[in-house]
Amino acid sequence: MALPIRILTAVPICDGHDSAINTINLEFIRHGIEVVYLGFHRYVSDIVRAAIQEDVAAIGISSYNGGHIDFFADVVSQLKKKGANDIAVFGGGGGTITHDDARQMKHKGVDEIFFAGTSLTEMAEYVKKHYGKKKKRRMKSKPDLVLARKLTELEEAAGKKAKHRTPNSEHRTSKVIGFTGPGGAGKTTLIDELVLRFLQRDRKTRIAVLSHDPSVIGEGALLGDRATMINSQDDRVFMRSMATRGQAGGLSPATESCLALLAHSGFDYVIIETVGTGQEALPFRNKLVDQTVLVMNPDYGARLQLQKIVMLDVADIVVVNKTDLERAKAALSEIQQRLTQNKRKQEIVATVAKRHRDPGVDELFELITKENT
Secondary structure, eight states: OOOOOEEEEEOBTTOOOOHHHHHHHHHHHHTTOEEEEOOSSBOHHHHHHHHHHHTOSEEEEEOOSSOHHHHHHHHHHHHHHTTOTTSEEEEEOTTSSOHHHHHHHHHTTOOEEEOTTOOHHHHHHHHHHHHSSOOOOOOOSSHHHHHHHHHHHHHHHHHTTOOOOOOOGGGOSSEEEEEEOOTTSOHHHHHHHHHHHHHHHOTTOOEEEEEEEOOOTTOOEEEOGGGGOSTTOSTTEEEEEEEOTTOSSSSOTTHHHHHHHHTTTTOSEEEEEOOOOOSSOOOOOTTOOSEEEEEEOSOOOSTHHHHHOTHHHHOSEEEEOOTTSTTHHHHHHHHHHHHHTTOSOOEEEEOOTTSTTOHHHHHHHHHHHGGGO
């Protein structure tokens, strides 16, 4: 089966207009395209870094605040400097970008500009026609680009159910931490806060994040975790978004091989985040991770629901996030009682990940790093 087209979409710095790009993203997904959404208010360096790490075919930029001629040109220029000039750039801006502007932008290397009145279907068909064919791309010398394209090869091998030699997980050089939990518990925000602490503690620390979002076979996907990763926009952080591509359980068919590669690529920590999971999910089998973190929120329902969540039996650390909510105190007590029944060493941590310098996130960070300090 041919792999889906992967593109990255973003809104430039000083531009908070995201209604148009959100609508376009959904249309692309309906046409079977995997969209890595970077969010709004993004610098050129953020966009280029993300496009390279995600190994996308093209970047789509939605610009409504002016300055588009220079901004688009800078994206094209930075891609070329990074050895990724085979990543195309296209975009639009309603009535903001004139036809004369578009001519100048195309002269500077932009593929296409869509104007007001262009149908969503026309945009999607353009992407499918121009970026659907696999290009022959030389392996570059830039480390992030080399790693990104090796990860793509592993995804392609998994899609074809081909055997691919991967490093032995028992001899990995990175500590691998797995995060799972229901959708909306705040896993991505929590990971981003932990990344900030990694970066601040040691200026040499390098982190990889492998993030998952749901999709079905042959369909598109919105890979949106980057949009909420603020602190992770850093050259010492390598982030890759993966669609599940029809596999149940919260991970992708290529996760194990991609994780093994990342764990042997010189990172100090590799963080893997699953799709929002339910009661039955046990995503981290076969010694996939060194440490498992289950993230929950206080509103899980009746106490009986806790007996059904199998991850509570195997998680090393249980994080109750959003403990600023009214039911948090009762939830912490109920979950603690549930963990006591397991009769094994498990930690429980209360956090408010969205809160700056949250002491609970500090506590979680110490638990994760204590074996490595």
